[in-house]
Amino acid sequence: MKKVIFIFAVCIFLFRNLSIAQSNLDVDLNLISSCVACHGPNGISPNEDWPNLAGQKKNYIIIQLKNFKQGQRVNILMSPISKMLNENQMEDLANYYSNLGLK
Amino acid sequence: MLHIKRICMSALLFIHIFISTTYATQDYAVRYNQISCTSCHYSPVGGGPLKRSGKLFQTSQFQTTPLDLQNYISANLIGLAYIPENPKTSKSGLGLMAGSLAAHVPLTDRKNSFLVIENNIAGFALAPLRDTYVLYNFYKEAEYKWFESILIGRFRSPFGLVSNEHRTYTRIQTGTRWFDFETGVLMSGTPNSKIHYDLAVVNGKNFSGEGLNTGQANEWGSIFNIRIMPSFFLLGSSLSYYRTELSEISHAWSMYSVISMARLNYKLFPATLKLEYAESKGFNSILNQGNASDPNYVTSILTSRSQGLLVRLDWWITNKFTLIYKYDWLTPDSDYPIDIYERHGLGFRWNVSPYTYLSFRSEIGRATHPSEKSKSGQLAQNANFLILEASF
Numbered sequence: 001m002k003k004v005i006f007i008f009a010v011c012i013f014l015f016r017n018l019s020i021a022q023s024n025l026d027v028d029l030n031l032i033s034s035c036v037a038c039h040g041p042n043g044i045s046p047n048e049d050w051p052n053l054a055g056q057k058k059n060y061i062i063i064q065l066k067n068f069k070q071g072q073r074v075n076i077l078m079s080p081i082s083k084m085l086n087e088n089q090m091e092d093l094a095n096y097y098s099n100l101g102l103k
Numbered sequence: 104m105l106h107i108k109r110i111c112m113s114a115l116l117f118i119h120i121f122i123s124t125t126y127a128t129q130d131y132a133v134r135y136n137q138i139s140c141t142s143c144h145y146s147p148v149g150g151g152p153l154k155r156s157g158k159l160f161q162t163s164q165f166q167t168t169p170l171d172l173q174n175y176i177s178a179n180l181i182g183l184a185y186i187p188e189n190p191k192t193s194k195s196g197l198g199l200m201a202g203s204l205a206a207h208v209p210l211t212d213r214k215n216s217f218l219v220i221e222n223n224i225a226g227f228a229l230a231p232l233r234d235t236y237v238l239y240n241f242y243k244e245a246e247y248k249w250f251e252s253i254l255i256g257r258f259r260s261p262f263g264l265v266s267n268e269h270r271t272y273t274r275i276q277t278g279t280r281w282f283d284f285e286t287g288v289l290m291s292g293t294p295n296s297k298i299h300y301d302l303a304v305v306n307g308k309n310f311s312g313e314g315l316n317t318g319q320a321n322e323w324g325s326i327f328n329i330r331i332m333p334s335f336f337l338l339g340s341s342l343s344y345y346r347t348e349l350s351e352i353s354h355a356w357s358m359y360s361v362i363s364m365a366r367l368n369y370k371l372f373p374a375t376l377k378l379e380y381a382e383s384k385g386f387n388s389i390l391n392q393g394n395a396s397d398p399n400y401v402t403s404i405l406t407s408r409s410q411g412l413l414v415r416l417d418w419w420i421t422n423k424f425t426l427i428y429k430y431d432w433l434t435p436d437s438d439y440p441i442d443i444y445e446r447h448g449l450g451f452r453w454n455v456s457p458y459t460y461l462s463f464r465s466e467i468g469r470a471t472h473p474s475e476k477s478k479s480g481q482l483a484q485n486a487n488f489l490i491l492e493a494s495f
Contacts (some may be wrong), residue, residue, distance in 0.1 A: 047163070
């Protein structure tokens, strides 16, 4: 068992840099990682059904996140995710995505 | 051990050469605060055909959009290469685990009720008829209600940690493997974003679904599952109870947890830890399906109480590549705790394309009962396996 755990630990150590290397984002990775899964690290959605967030108006993003959280807007994926966020985090995310399009 | 080292070194080299972008595998529920499986699946139990939202999520790291046809039709193919320590005395080789087609159509304009039919037309032919039911949702999607949906038909057991890995001991000992289905009525509810429950009343335990078995009307069972997700972790418990006039009562319970360490600190711990402890009575006959080496040993413990443990760590190296460590432990007879089955597994899961993934595992098995010296059963043997799954 010790050998298996040792091999697993070595693998994690070797490849840990892969997940960190891609985290060259100007925002808390812990926060943004929930959004990246669907809206992409650059705010460009990988499919036709989900919206791009890059360059979106800051206030619009905040209002929509609040609407999801309060149930005024309903989406089966977004509604539960928005409940993880407080107002400061919403603002940080909105700042990040609204500035992406300007870079 | 040298063999394991070679495999690991090859895997490491392979990753360095081919993997560049990222994706996560399973365990989305806790990571993305989804208490209900219906965020992605039609069935409240999870597994089976995916909704459009689930198909979108599945492909989200790839530039593609599901076809409109995929709103109504799903297909799934699972190929397996299984190389155990003793391939001459145990199941081994290349095979198709499953090849299923599913249709899922709304029954009303409001799209709150669905007919789902999933038929396994290829593979190992266990449970040819799979998720096949009429589902009625009392409320709209993403609304939290005590009485959310009712499902009538065949469905996966809402018991423990849902897994598509058929060698998970906690699934074997409780009769809730990926190809074990129940027939009956399932009621589910999600009163708020932190609690979900399932309650099922079933008849004819785990039959194949293609005909009525003799004496089946005398069999009935009930399954209750509840889980709470207060924060970055999920806690759940399941109970099952089966009664028949013809044979012994069987029952099982499970306590499980899913801990999303990524929600705490994604940068340091992009991982999910899953834990499950289960006890059961009356399911040990499953050990005779190629699992244990000696049928006589299994016969002697048919009505024994078993204890099992699952520990699994999924570490997201990238969003498309996950390293997996899995530990299974089983005591088939709790009166003789010295007789155990134990398995350490190390491997990976790699999402190759929007609808395809590869999974590899190298496992070290151990069994202490004297009858396992021959190591002809699957549970006691070291083994390597590769799975290729494609879904549409």
